[in-house]
Amino acid sequence: MSSNIRITRICQFCSQEFTAKTTKTKFCSLKCSSKNYKLITRHNIVDVSNKETEGIRLLDFEAVKKRDYLSINNCVQFFGISRRTLYRMITRNDVETVKLGRRKFVSTKSIEALFVINEPVDVKPAQEPQIIDLNECCTITQAQAFYGISQTGLYFLIKKHSIRKFTSGKFTYVQRKDLDIYLKSIDHE
Ligand SMILES: [Zn+2]
Numbered sequence: 001m002s003s004n005i006r007i008t009r010i011c012q013f014c015s016q017e018f019t020a021k022t023t024k025t026k027f028c029s030l031k032c033s034s035k036n037y038k039l040i041t042r043h044n045i046v047d048v049s050n051k052e053t054e055g056i057r058l059l060d061f062e063a064v065k066k067r068d069y070l071s072i073n074n075c076v077q078f079f080g081i082s083r084r085t086l087y088r089m090i091t092r093n094d095v096e097t098v099k100l101g102r103r104k105f106v107s108t109k110s111i112e113a114l115f116v117i118n119e120p121v122d123v124k125p126a127q128e129p130q131i132i133d134l135n136e137c138c139t140i141t142q143a144q145a146f147y148g149i150s151q152t153g154l155y156f157l158i159k160k161h162s163i164r165k166f167t168s169g170k171f172t173y174v175q176r177k178d179l180d181i182y183l184k185s186i187d188h189e
Contacts (some may be wrong), residue, residue, distance in 0.1 A: 010034065012080070014148045014186070026080040035148060037115040049166050069098060069105035079115060089114070132166055137173035147179060148186035157182055 007020045011028035014035045018028035026031040058144060070078070075086050086106070089095050094114060096107035143152055158174065161182060166173045 013150055013153075015144060015150065020082075022084065024076065025082045030081070030085070032116050032148070036080060036150070036153075068108055070091060070108050070111065071103070071105055075106050075111055079111065100182045132175065134166075134168060134173060137166065137175050137178065138179075139171045139173055143174060143176075146176075146185050147183040149183060 007023060007025075008017055009020045009025060010016070011032050012026045012162055013032035014028060016028055027036060067136055072083065072086060075081070076083055079086075086095075089111075090104070090106070094110075096110040097104050098107070099105075111122055132167075138146060140151065140154060143149070147154075149157070157163065161178075163174055163178045166175075
């Protein structure tokens with residue numbers, strides 16, 4: 001594979017610009033890729049990024065998970081990693097593979113294990129009526145940066161947990177304490 005190609009892309013998880021080595025790379029780092037995967041499994045999102053990517057067929061995660069082995073293509077699409085990263089993982093025996101004919105398949109469990117991060121406890125938000133202080137809130141854009149979550153992921157979370165949104169001027173706000181229940185702020189490296 002040519003290493004002369006340098007493509008500037010936006011990480012589909014943290015929205016930061018990064019230099020991609022292939023046109024298929026969607027995340028700036030394995031960390032973002034992991035966080036994205038965690039979100040997909042936790043909220044059963046089919047695939048946030050694939051929906052936005054032309055020509056890539058949607059993968060039903062529930063169906064995929066039931067398979068013991070995944071094709072190289074499925075791994076690349078589903079975990080949002082580059083082929084190169086995947087082959088590196090295979091070479092290092094980070095994942096288990098089987099060979100069927102000339103094609104290699106990756107054990108679902110073994111690759112999944114690499115992407116699962118310790119899960120926070122799911123706590124329900126308090127529903128008591130309250131006075132909203134905008135200083136305790138953040139805009140959708142701020143929340144994305146602060147928690148390292150994609151816009152799609154954030155809206156999904158808001159919808160799923162009925163997190164209240166407020167509009168002031170032209171901005172939409174959410175309370176940080178509502179998001180803190182589900183998200184951890186990222187350390188900005
Ligand atoms: Zn990123």
